[in-house]
Amino acid sequence: MSEAPSPVSVRVELGARSYDILIGPGLLQDAGHHFAARLPGARALVVSDRTVAALHADRLLASLARAGVAATLLTLPPGETTKSFDHLMTVVDRILAERLERGDAVVALGGGVIGDLSGFAAGIARRGMRFVQVPTSLLAQVDSSVGGKTGINSPRGKNLVGVFHQPALVLADTDVLDTLPEREFRAGYAEVVKYGLIDRPDFFEWLEANRAAIFAGGPARVEAVAASCRAKAAVVAGDEREDGDRALLNLGHTFGHALESVARYDPARLVHGEGVSVGMALAHRFSRRLGLCPGQDAVRAEAHLRAAGLPTRIQEIPGEGFTLEALMDRIAQDKKVTRGSLTFILTHGLGRSFVARDVAPEALGAFLAEELAG
């Protein structure tokens, strides 16, 4: 039955909640086989958005059917607004209407929006059902598919409501990424670069040498996804619920979230990965300004992001609103604030990031004022 080459397997070690991420070209063909082998007897509700479903749902459902897995499909509108209480209720209600049991699985076929929403629904229906991710964006394959974070947005902010709910299996088909718009692939690549910049200088160097091959597809892309998943899995295994070192994964994200918020999460202006790219560049320049990071390392990080076609300066983001006040306000509101103290991920150089727990707001303000002055 299986015609694709054997996938690369990355294990996320979380005790009783451990799971495998399978990564490879053409994996969607064999999804049913892998599902049935690991969740014998389970039924499936596949959740997708209309755009992704039109491209990939038939293949996934056919593969599940070949493996004898009873499955139905629920399609939702594409876009960030789908991460709402209303759509959460829709998914939960469908799970209950199908009389799925705890041992059955919700299968998320899509990017981060579908994964976050479906994982949350799986986490609360019957107080927790099984969950399988089939991420179809690079961002989802290297980031949201690892770590069990699920959630929706609230009118008061993004991802403010959710649970930690680990999947039972992740199937990342790297061929599927060929259907992504170039801009979305680039945005996901920002998160790949992030793993190098956090604590893997060798991986960063490898990315410098292999960027074009990764964008083209083939074995370099599989390796980039696998290395990213391994990097995130190592962090998550040490800190499942984000109480400590997992904060390193937020490199570039405090700045990035503030930028996304000021841009009103308008994807025409800024998508998440682009915000992270600018945010990582800012984190490196801020670290250099504080005398923590050699100038040449900050330059090299920024150069690689630019070579990938990613923005690295606030001025590159179209539209208005990027004032010092707006940015400082957003940073103070960031949900990763702990008891009022500002936590930032800074760096001592390429691949030498660390958690700085008491960044002085004055220093941050002075730095951002300079950046905005351009």
Next chain:
Amino acid sequence: MSEAPSPVSVRVELGARSYDILIGPGLLQDAGHHFAARLPGARALVVSDRTVAALHADRLLASLARAGVAATLLTLPPGETTKSFDHLMTVVDRILAERLERGDAVVALGGGVIGDLSGFAAGIARRGMRFVQVPTSLLAQVDSSVGGKTGINSPRGKNLVGVFHQPALVLADTDVLDTLPEREFRAGYAEVVKYGLIDRPDFFEWLEANRAAIFAGGPARVEAVAASCRAKAAVVAGDEREDGDRALLNLGHTFGHALESVARYDPARLVHGEGVSVGMALAHRFSRRLGLCPGQDAVRAEAHLRAAGLPTRIQEIPGEGFTLEALMDRIAQDKKVTRGSLTFILTHGLGRSFVARDVAPEALGAFLAEELAG
């Protein structure tokens, strides 16, 4: 500051999620002290219903204020319909509006409805905040305050949506129970009896000797609550997520849920504890009929429930609808069904319950037909 006697402390052992249940008369007076000692620096959102808030909220808020805990109050309508998606959103939104952080606490002041709803909100706001229970019903003190089950109802059934979210602290003031209607106290007592019937024959005997004293209040009541919490804590510690032995806690509940469902969850007809009482009596008689349980044990279990003023037969429930078809349909729908097989808690005698995983539907049908024939 503290004037009440030292409370009894019951530890729920769940590794990093372990917590204490403090039990004693007048404990509400000292709630702030205990809260601040265990959650230093945390702020609180107290969630209650209007009935309970009118009786007890002032005392709790004053105690928190004396201990220097910043707290605000959210009151919701009383009754089971409050366990809805809409009210869940209300609580979550208030948590976010107050800018409470993960280390702050949602405090549930009320019975099972408020505890289940607030615990669920605490479990999903910011992907999990701290949670403190101040149970004000006997049922909540001996059952829902132990084990971390939270949730709401769906139009498709009760408690079908929720999470496991352990509290950081439980404060059970046994004096508060004096304000309960007699019928509600009795209904809670059914769950106390349950712990004896599951696997504590000595406790069951002690209840036979001390029932009147427990209803009157005083040390026997504290001991009954503490022993119940210890019993549930022991089961929960062995099976946090209800994959195995925790099922024993459902003694009387498969029948009970079916009866509640047929009675349309109308509290004028049947409240949960009464359903459990009839359900436990049915489980004992069914076990006797299957030749598993000595007749005298079934009689003694039933006699104690009746002595406490609790119903033990389906015919005692007012109203129509208790047909064999309706009951069998509800039992088949019970959310504790695993992959289609009927799981029942049966018993070999007083305090000798066990999980029966393949009860023949025919035997069950024949037994219920006889019961309904009277």
